[in-house]
Amino acid sequence: MTYQFSFPYIWGATPDLMQGLWMTLLVSLVSILFSVLIGTLCACLRTFRVPVLSQIASAYVHFMRSTPLLVQIYFIFYGLASLGLGLGGFWSGVLALSLWGGAYNSENIRGGLSAVPHGLREAAFSLGLKPMLYLRLVALPIGLRVCIPSMLNTSVSVLKNSSYLQAIGLAELTFVAMNRVAMDFRTLEMFVSIGAIYLVIVLALSAGVRQLEQVLQAPFRTA
């Protein structure tokens, strides 16, 4: 009994896969955006040692890093629903991935901020800039540039980990593939297909970020 790999089957499944891809992209990009915002906020709170809030941020980072993502997803989807705070599949997914990615980005960005030379802080203060302005105009523009590669890492993980959301029934790429497999048992075709699709979108994301980095690094290059 030999398995006959069928390209026409993949062709037939393409509309379903495209719908799944769209959902994967949507949930991932929204989550990446929020994870950068959450990460930036937490990193600033910790870098500037804001009382109470920086401890909360630190506890949040440790909590997210020390529990499995799947458990977090289940907690947010089922746990919150049982408390009467059900968010539905999409927003539960966004919340879980954003909080997860935010924790990692918090550490990435904290590293970036600590790479900003101390002298720039003194220079900014000696010019009478308020701490918030120093943060916004000097520290973050420099620190975020430094940690773009590590933020890309985390963003790629967020994108790939969106496949966990099939566990709560969100019709993203992996869910669609699993569904087709359950109906037609064409396992090889489906998993090769979605593997290839994940590969392509991650490569595209990486290429895009590399371009962004080129642009942002321009002022630092000597002519």
Next chain:
Amino acid sequence: MSPVPLIETAALCKEFRGGIRALSNVDLKVRQGEVVVILGPSGSGKSTLIRCVNGLEEITSGAVMVGGRRVDGAGPGRWRQTRLEIGMVFQNYALFPHLDVMRNITLAPCRAGLMTRAEAEEEALRLLGIVGLTEKARAPVASLSGGQQQRVAICRALAMKPKGMLFDEPTSALDPEMVGEVLATMRRLADDGMTMICVTHEMGFAREVADRVIFMDRGEIVEEGTPAEFFSAPRTERARQFLDLIMRHDA
């Protein structure tokens, strides 16, 4: 000369963590328009002293007065106000590397509400003209030499229209051939009547530009006087030793 000194410290003491005493009982008065050069061996507290004047170091005891008003102990708002009045130039320039020359100069005056963007850019061009860097206005900081960066840093401080300027070893990080251009800028500033406190190892600058030389050692002011007095007839043994070493090094 106004009767109230622009910058004054009284019985200023600074101890770093671990009980290292950087300054003990430093009394310093700098009049409006005066150029004071602080000399002394490394570790003598020169830099710490001027960093205390604009609050980059928290003082342990004593007082700092700017324009006759006590600055220390009044919270960050008062320090910020003082920093708007007293410019500072650092040894390592500390220009903002992600901004071009123009934005480096205009950033603070715009944000402090001192002037509009257009006014700040006009002022920046005027200052760049004085230091001979007009054509670098849109250059990225990384493309400038050390001497050019330091001249831009001086412009950045001057754009705030300060009443006084602090220089913390402004030429110590420069290649020898670039020291002259920065000193020339400082000399011009002194000629225009700017109140300046300069920590430097440039003896020629101290001799020719300073109104008063202060010699520090181990956190104390050991000797002060006009450059002529200090360089030709130092009164203290420690100053004599210091000058001996410097002269031998120069030769």
